[in-house]
Amino acid sequence: MKLQEILDEIAEKYPHDLSNDSVIRKINLIQNELFRTTFRINTMTQYDILKDVFAYPLPATRSNIIDVLVNDQEYNYQDVKKGATVPFYYFTDGNELGIYPTPDKDSAGGLIIFHYREPRKLTTSDLGAEPELDRDFHMLLVYGALAQIGEVFQDTAMINNYTAKYNGLIEEFQRVNDEVPDYPVIEDVMGVWQ
Known part of the structure; x- marks a missing residue:
């Protein structure tokens, strides 16, 4: 998702009157936190x-x-x-x-x-930019921003709803990265050649 698409998704899920700068600041904070804690590259x-x-x-x-x-x-x-x-x-x-x-x-x-690695800062001057976060997990930025917007408006139900979705995606990411492929056992054929 491009930054504009993330902003649109946030506005569709929870209409608000915050500026793009305010929402992008929240998205940057979330992305920085994810790179610091979950997406360590x-x-x-x-x-x-x-x-x-x-x-x-x-x-x-x-x-x-x-x-x-x-x-x-x-x-x-x-x-x-x-x-x-x-x-x-x-x-x-x-x-x-x-x-x-x-x-x-x-x-x-x-x-x-x-x-x-630290993510590049997203700005209102480049709404076509794509976050450096794994594309499969861009919704983390949406749900994280929505939870923070809920804090601004003191909307506890929204905070709980989007925090649960955010945490679910974090668990999915960790589950995907913890899976070890089942590679076939390869025989030691070097002894045959000796």
Whole structure:
């Protein structure tokens, strides 16, 4: 579903007088929460290391950083106020990742940051955008937004109704992802060739 279709679905299920900005803000909050809790997708960002440059932009929020490699060596997180084992990485106030020791030479693609993917923010200026959430579960955004709209209007029945539908879809997602395919057992034929 495109963002406009999600907005239309929400308005059809519960007519309201909230602005698109207000509803999209709720959709973004729900999508961010889902990526933080349910749809954890590992990804990576790679940077060129530059001589004498210790700080690089964070590709995700601090809590979504999984691992840091510098020239194929794993660096551990360290609070700079505590004693550290070298090498390590730390976070700066400017939403940057600092590496220590400071690089003494350039290295193409030498910094790899593994992190959980964060969804792109949806806006009223691009109602044709499609959320990054799995297409089969776009109704989570509809039901989640409807529950939050119910809170705005203090409509307990609506909150309960759409929260139950939202939770049902979360359970369905988890059930689908917990299913293990039943692959056939493959014989060890290597012994035959020896």
